[in-house]
Amino acid sequence: MRKKTAIFLFAALFAAHISSSCKKATVAVRSVNDTSFVKGADISWLPQMEATGYKFYNRNGVEEDCFKILKDHGINAIRLRTWVNPSDDKISGHCSAPETVAMAVRARQNGMKVMLDFHYSDSWADPGQQRKPLAWANLDFAGLKKALYDYTFDVMTQMKNAGIMPAWVQVGNEIPGGMLLPEGSTGNWPQLAQLLNAGYEAIKAVSPASKVVLHVDQGNNNQRFRLWFDNAVKNNVKFDVIGMSYYPWWLQGKPDYTLSIDDLGNNLNDMASRYGKEVMVVEVGGEDVQEQNTYDMLVAVINKVKAVQGNKGLGVMYWEPEGAKSWSRYSLSAWGDDGRPTKAMDAFSTKTN
Template sequence: MPSPSTPANSRESGLSRRAALAAVGGIALTGFAASPAQAAKRADTALSIRGADLSFLPQLEEAGVHYRDLAGRVRPAERIIAAAGANHQRIRVWVDPPAGYTDRKRALALARRAHRAGLKIVLDPHYCDFWADPSKQPIPAGWPTDLAGLTEKVRIYTRDLVRDFAAQGTPVDIFQMGNEITAGILWPVGQLYPADGSQHWDEFATLLKAGITGALQGAGRRPPKVMLHIDRGGKLADTRWFFDNITTLQVPFDIIGQSYYPMWHGSLADLRANLEDSVARYGKPVLLAEVSYPWTFEDGDGRGNIVTPDAVLPDLDRFPATPAGQAGFYQALREVLVGVPGGNGLGFLVWEPEWIPGVGWEPGAEASNDNLTQFDFTGRALPSIRAYRKP
């Protein structure tokens, strides 16, 4: 998800522009499309991945926030979602963020907590010192700025990061190569749509392959599945444009990751059409790496929210911004994913469902997501928490 400073029009990042495609060598990864036997097995469990990104959780706890389950019992947020049926936790990690935000040390501590709760790890390195999304992907301060130096730095950084997770007994199950990389990574070297009209697809692919290589080297004998994550949940043409280029450039990956926020990415019908097209076109399963939906239009900290009553929510008539409406949305989302042919709708990761008032998106800022959570403003779980159930 973009930080609140992201201009709204930055989400339309020029994916309709034409580009010259160049085929280059890549790393061979085992395909992850479901065989009939795998599809039948997945049908028994409905969705194989059900989880959330809880990267703000330590900061919220440090601010004095407590969470309660549906019965009113105080428990850690990761334990609440695990008890509801979640099996994965996504962890964001920045290179050198402001004090208190999720750096490597904090990410590793989060992984230990997730592991104790029975949750597998989805690792989301941003390759930035702070927020990375389609409007901004700056190179971390102190990193090289030439392609050769940056490529090696990405490989080594990723190798060491994934190795650290494995070494403490919390191996990465899914490795996400960058965050919402629709417009590239590590700008300007790997930027796809700079203002001058040039497109750096070859450089972008080189950097992606370096990170993927590093992840596999760091994991050792337990390689993670590799996900490429863009922000085009219901936008079929843009998704095709990105992954047509990626496959032509032979970037190896296992999972197509999408952000799906209805106010930016269309209706559930749009989402269904895009996911089904991606599975048929690329032979890869799909995962909603980020998703959220409002349970209210009220503002928990009185300092502004991203999603207001003026937001365009295509299915608002079916799923109003109420606790029950939010729960209905997640049920419909599950049905969309279960309906993806061949068992290739892997599941979903809710984005920061615990981010209630108490911590800002940057030091001193507001909690701009507090009406998109799965806990109310007091920290009590909302009915949508049941979306994590297995069957």
């Protein structure tokens, strides 16, 4: 009798342990109805598109404001790049601080959060080009660091004066090799760390609640991220969020997303656990003419970010979904030649895991 009682007691305790473990395991997974999850879009081209007469239409073919169309597709956050002294070029210009602030105000009016993306250049900054603004070209390192701080502080102050406190702010855009080259190269991490921290401090001086994002491309490449962020931590760089780009189309050979999506998921979890930081896919995109494939890819990416342990996966942002190829010549928008969003945009309003 005692033996049976002991067996039953053990079984009950074991079942209770299993039940408790299962509950703990599911706590870290975001609910499908979690409205805090970011479903965003970088739409920095929008003012130029509107200025050149481009018309946006909803799925029923009715002309509407682009913000409303995006909101109706589940978009709840807007990412905006800002350049120091940009040109008036349609594709590679604009995005001045005043234009960016005006866009942020429109985002707020539509109930959307804002991510501010400092490129620290007069035009595109990415892995292939990190050119200093022309006005900063002849500064020594101390002057460069001061210029970065002052400019960051000024733009953040313009945002604050307009009633905007960005939820997230990027210090640099896709900076695997550094920024403000050559001084801010990863070949000189102590100097790069000073520049990154100057940006962090300027942001927090104006808006302590804004989360500072550091952004590296190839989100499926764990080795790339470990090397970069190990060096960042070693050099005492301050940051709150690890931002990733994920573009299967830009990988060598343009492989289908199914060949790298698990690598993205593994990297997201590794970054969150290794550094104790929140993670976000701040840029993603797929080919506009492959609507179903891009839709499937976006759903998969959203699921991977939602599944990051400890609710550290903040969200996903599409890069220039509204930037239709007929206007931009860009192949990875989510807009058709008819001025309407493609099926790919439905991924943001589809219930996911």
